[in-house]
Ligand SMILES: O=C(O)C[C@@H](Cc1ccccc1)[C@H](O)SCc1ccccc1
């Protein structure tokens with residue numbers, strides 16, 4: 001499994017670069033990201049979160065956890081005017097959940113694990129997750145949509161949690 005960066009790690013604010021070629025290295029990264037996402041009970045994971053700054057996202061919104069989606073060089077080609085506000089969480093900001101405004105429906109174009117370009121329409125949780133992950137590739141974490149006060153409290157909580165875990169690991 002890969003190590004997931006914890007907010008407020010500054011590397012989470014790196015802007016990812018497009019993938020030049022879907023080669024064996026990228027396919028290995030995709031496999032490692034899927035293994036890491038499933039192990040962490042995540043619904044999605046962006047390469048930025050595992051400190052790889054290339055435009056790769058993996059998602060699985062299925063109940064059975066058996067429908068992996070790979071989005072390489074993803075683009076939102078259409079987004080609904082209608083917005084929704086759903087509770088979001090983030091593997092880089094554990095145990096924090098808060099509401100974030102997102103487009104209700106999006107049409108996404110991406111490249112798959114075999115290097116083929118494909119398009120799909122998303123609504124519901126999938127639409128929210130795609131937007132959440134694409135923010136990660138732009139160096140944006142969902143807490144940045146919250147008030148400065150909330151963001152500061154979350155930052156303090158995460159630093160404390162990370163310090164405690166590191167102390168625990170040293171014991
Ligand atoms: O850290 C990540 O990017 C993975 C997120 C993806 C995600 C965030 C918000 C909405 C959907 C997916 C984690 O899977 S958080 C899990 C989760 C999912 C829905 C609602 C709350 C928490």
Ligand SMILES: [Zn+2]
Nearest residue numbers: 089090091092
């Ligand atoms: Zn996230």
